[in-house]
Amino acid sequence: MAVLTRWISRGVRSLLALGLVLVLVSCSAAAAGLNSFQSPDGRYAFLYPTGWTRVQVTEGPQVVFHDLINADETLSLVVSDVNETNDLQNLGSAVAVGEKLRRVVIAPEGSGREAELVEAREREDGGRTFYDLEYAVHLPDRDRHELATVVVDRGRLYTFAASTNELRWPKVQGLFHQVITSFTLRI
Structure with a gap:
């Protein structure tokens, strides 16, 4: 026993x-599944998927990453100047900013692209307002899906976006949501 x-x-x-x-x-x-990235000046940080690599660009986005296996999956950060006194709400609601981004950046007239703003939400993080945006983008040869988050801080508009082809969207949407909402301003 x-x-x-x-x-x-x-x-x-x-x-x-x-x-x-x-x-x-x-x-x-x-x-x-995720690695962290912080700007050299410590101003912002975000997570990006393991297996993605940073691509150096001379014009355009400040930071670009893409997947080594699915090279058309990208992550980019564009930093634009805005009026120093503006905050995100002064630029408009989440829907208004999302629609302007759609018309001016994602599918401007004459680009051959069409885009639909699927969802626009507002969230608070670290005392700042973020707009999280989702787009369905139609190009002449394929369909794509894009998530973006925008925030204004000290006269700068940060637009952080992740994009993939529509066929891969169901597999990566959870990961992309996690990546986009990881964007933070640190100082």
């Missing part, structure tokens, strides 16, 4: 240890 009790006790401990290992591995695997 004593042997059986010890054997059961060891078995329970082994199962508990195995369970703990599985929990720790799954937690580290979830965290391993």
Whole structure:
């Protein structure tokens, strides 16, 4: 009987240890899916997917990353000057800013692109207002999906966007939402 009790006790401990290992591995695997990026001046930071690489560009976005496997999946940050006294609400509601971004940047007249603002939401983070925007974009040869977040700080409009083809959207939408909402202003 004593042997059986010890054997059961060891078995329970082994199962508990195995369970703990599985929990720790799954937690580290979830965290391993994203890397952090911080601007050299420490002003902003965000998460980007593991396996993506930074691309140096001379004009256009300040920061660009793309997936090494699915090269048409991109992440970009555009920083624009706005009036120093403006805040995001002065530029308009989430829908108004989303529509202007759609008309002026994503699908300007004559570009051959069409875009629909699917969703526009406002959220607060760190005492700042962010607008989270979702677009369905139609190009002549393919359809794309784009998420963006915009925020104004000290006379700068930050537009952080993630884009993929429509076929991959169902697989990456959760990841893209996590990436877009990770954008923070630090100072």
